[in-house]
Amino acid sequence: MGNAVAATRFDQSVSVETPLKPHNTITNLHAAKKKVLFVSPELADLIKVGGLGDVSASLPRAMNADHDVRVLIPGYRQVMESGHAIRDVGSVPGHAALPPARIGCMTLPDGLVVYVLMCPELYDRDGTPYGDSQGRDWQDNHIRFARLGLAAAEIAAGTACLSWCPEVVHANDWPAALTPAYMSWRGQTTPTVFTIHNLAYQGLCSLECSPELGLPSSACGHQGMEFYGRLSFLKAGLVYSDHVTTVSENYAREITTTEFGCGLEGMLQFKVQLNQLSGIPNGIDDSWDSLNDPHLVQGFEAHDWEGKRANTRHVEQMFGLEQSDGPLFAVVSRLVQQKGIDMTLEIADAIVAEGGRIAIIGRGEEHLEEAVRELARRHPGKVGANVGFNEADARCMFAGSDFLLMPSRFEPCGLSQMYAQRFGSLPIARATGGLADTIEDGVSGFLFQEPTSESYLAAVRRAMAVFRNRELLNAMRAHAMASPLYWKQSVEPYAALYRKLLAAQRSGGKLV
Numbered sequence: 386m387g388n389a390v391a392a393t394r395f396d397q398s399v400s401v402e403t404p405l406k407p408h409n410t411i412t413n414l415h416a417a418k419k420k421v422l423f424v425s426p427e428l429a430d431l432i433k434v435g436g437l438g439d440v441s442a443s444l445p446r447a448m449n450a451d452h453d454v455r456v457l458i459p460g461y462r463q464v465m466e467s468g469h470a471i472r473d474v475g476s477v478p479g480h481a482a483l484p485p486a487r488i489g490c491m492t493l494p495d496g497l498v499v500y501v502l503m504c505p506e507l508y509d510r511d512g513t514p515y516g517d518s519q520g521r522d523w524q525d526n527h528i529r530f531a532r533l534g535l536a537a538a539e540i541a542a543g544t545a546c547l548s549w550c551p552e553v554v555h556a557n558d559w560p561a562a563l564t565p566a567y568m569s570w571r572g573q574t575t576p577t578v579f580t581i582h583n584l585a586y587q588g589l590c591s592l593e594c595s596p597e598l599g600l601p602s603s604a605c606g607h608q609g610m611e612f613y614g615r616l617s618f619l620k621a622g623l624v625y626s627d628h629v630t631t632v633s634e635n636y637a638r639e640i641t642t643t644e645f646g647c648g649l650e651g652m653l654q655f656k657v658q659l660n661q662l663s664g665i666p667n668g669i670d671d672s673w674d675s676l677n678d679p680h681l682v683q684g685f686e687a688h689d690w691e692g693k694r695a696n697t698r699h700v701e702q703m704f705g706l707e708q709s710d711g712p713l714f715a716v717v718s719r720l721v722q723q724k725g726i727d728m729t730l731e732i733a734d735a736i737v738a739e740g741g742r743i744a745i746i747g748r749g750e751e752h753l754e755e756a757v758r759e760l761a762r763r764h765p766g767k768v769g770a771n772v773g774f775n776e777a778d779a780r781c782m783f784a785g786s787d788f789l790l791m792p793s794r795f796e797p798c799g800l801s802q803m804y805a806q807r808f809g810s811l812p813i814a815r816a817t818g819g820l821a822d823t824i825e826d827g828v829s830g831f832l833f834q835e836p837t838s839e840s841y842l843a844a845v846r847r848a849m850a851v852f853r854n855r856e857l858l859n860a861m862r863a864h865a866m867a868s869p870l871y872w873k874q875s876v877e878p879y880a881a882l883y884r885k886l887l888a889a890q891r892s893g894g895k896l897v
């Protein structure tokens with residue numbers, strides 16, 4: 386990337402903020418709003434791969450009425466070129482193989498403050514936050530995300546030259562998981578929360594990477610982040626944070642079992658004994674408003690089913706589907722094993738044979754992308770597939786479809802099923818994780834128990850039977866659209882957790 390481009394990226398006209406003295410950790414103890422640093426690899430306003438991007442955009446905003454939550458994300462190319470002015474406000478030194486970096490500050494139009502970790506050699510690349518445009522993970526991901534964690538630790542220590550210092554640090558998923566770890570190794574006492582959005586992605590690297598990350602020797606043992614002979618970023622988040630949350634109550638229970646614990650269930654059971662693991666469900670933000678969403682061809686409310694139908698016609702056109710009186714099923718999903726796409730492929734012929742049509746938008750594993758394309762080729766006019774990522778199209782699909790197919794093998798919370806319900810599309814989902822917590826079987830959607838195509842198809846058939854009973858269908862749609870799934874329900878549990886950790890810190894140290 387040439388200098389000319391780089392030079393346009395930082396708004397240097399604003400003076401660098403006055404550095405804070407190291408360890409002068411809290412500028413105003415009596416400030417009403419607690420300062421929280423929210424560390425994440427995604428933020429939907431700027432870059433989104435999946436649900437973590439949505440949560441990072443909506444949870445801090447929902448919390449901000451009573452808190453001062455600021456987000457720290459890496460300065461990927463998409464972030465630096467987003468068009469938002471970035472003030473250069475601080476810096477962090479290098480450590481082992483982690484290069485030094487600058488910290489920028491971006492204020493989004495609604496006032497959300499975002500710190501951007503600017504390190505072009507690590508983040509200025511084509512592709513996604515995690516890999517290249519062919520879907521291959523970046524080979525230096527351990528360095529890229531250790532850099533993120535250590536920068537967050539420096540901000541928390543007041544050593545990043547910022548005029549703001551958090552009282553609580555909230556790190557999300559493996560890419561941010563070294564935040565509490567570096568804080569612990571450096572003796573920092575600011576309370577830390579680590580949220581698991583998906584236990585299956587662990588951020589594993591070789592033990593030999595330890596010197597590159599500048600880890601203390603204790604980190605590489607069983608009591609540290611060693612996991613079956615490798616280093617696990619996610620395990621570091623569990624071991625070194627003061628409290629672990631995950632994104633639904635059901636998933637919080639499930640991850641303590643062998644079936645869902647990904648080998649970490651013993652550690653998670655221990656966290657439960659210490660009262661350091663809880664489930665706080667995700668919500669959705671109020672942009673999910675079927676009457677006023679500008680992406681829809683026609684806004685609609687419950688009982689205005691003609692308005693919803695206008696969106697169905699639009700989705701049919703988008704996907705080249707024949708018009709029909711049969712149900713329209715939508716798939717809006719990352720195309721990965723977790724999401725059970727293979728099961729949808731197995732039952733698709735039956736859905737089509739029984740009068741259904743399917744519209745699929747998704748991106749992910751190459752073999753699943755190809756299988757989805759092949760399915761659409763086999764059923765012209767009945768199945769349409771768009772292999773890619775498009776938020777506006779996804780919103781139209783939630784509004785235009787009758788049912789959302791979400792047969793996830795596991796699902797920490799799931800957002801798509803909540804979006805679908807809000808837009809009057811009834812989710813058909815496996816009763817797992819947050820899906821079981823947010824869908825009422827036979828009331829706002831359809832749940833099935835076993836991760837088999839037989840069990841799934843039986844649920845689809847129940848949905849089709851309801852589709853033929855207009856009165857019941859419309860009652861279920863209206864109920865789904867009224868489901869109380871907004872963030873409001875999650876704000877207080879997070880606020881209570883922050884209060885508890887701060888109280889523990891005041892009364893003599895961290896929770897043990």
Ligand SMILES: Nc1ncnc2c1ncn2[C@@H]1O[C@H](COP(=O)(O)OP(=O)(O)O[C@H]2O[C@H](CO)[C@@H](O)[C@H](O)[C@H]2O)[C@@H](O)[C@H]1O
Nearest residue numbers: 435436582718719746747773774775779797798799800801
């Ligand atoms: N091709 C495409 N085009 C447009 N939009 C697309 C898309 N594919 C997916 N999306 C969107 O991406 C998001 C996916 O969020 P989910 O929560 O459903 O799953 P994900 O597995 O990514 O998130 C993980 O983190 C979240 C957040 O905690 C948990 O809810 C979840 O269970 C966990 O697996 C939704 O906003 C969906 O609409």
